[in-house]
Amino acid sequence: MNTKAEPTKGASGADIAKLVLAVLVLAAGIFAYSWFGADGSIPQSVRLLGVLVALVAALAIGAFTAPGRRVRSFLGESQFEMRKVVWPTRDETLKTTGIIMVVVIVLSLLLGLIDLILKSVVLDWLLKLGT
Structure with missing residues (x-):
């Protein structure tokens, strides 16, 4: 540079x-x-x-x-x-991609569970209290 x-x-x-x-x-x-x-x-x-x-x-x-x-x-x-960049090997790339896919799946399931819990709390408990 x-x-x-x-x-x-x-x-x-x-x-x-x-x-x-x-x-x-x-x-x-x-x-x-x-x-x-x-x-x-x-x-x-x-x-x-x-x-x-x-x-x-x-x-x-x-x-x-x-x-x-x-x-x-x-x-x-x-x-x-x-020319100075050290590129990852194929094995490193596959392992990193696998880890990222697992993390995305786990986080999407976790967020879906949180959404389900919040939906049931709001729709079933809070709205029924008002009636």
Whole structure:
């Protein structure tokens, strides 16, 4: 984890322009998908490929902005941290799942019993006292 304190800066004009361009490219891809699908002349697979190309282009444009570099840095640090995780074995996972299932069943039975007792107290005893 990065422990350096970095001052936060506002996005520069070039970054804002790149982000607007990325949004426009993506919007154009989505618009083209629906526009060319209205008459049915272009197959859906080709239109979907166009949207995917627009998405990749928008992500590529956005990756070269300051927020895009921060996202790439975050993803790189996340991958580094994921390598440090000690995952449970299959046996540990099965045992833990079994324990959780037993606890859920016991607690649901206990809550059902409490509900039954409270229902009988309220309906049978308290309401009969008032009559």
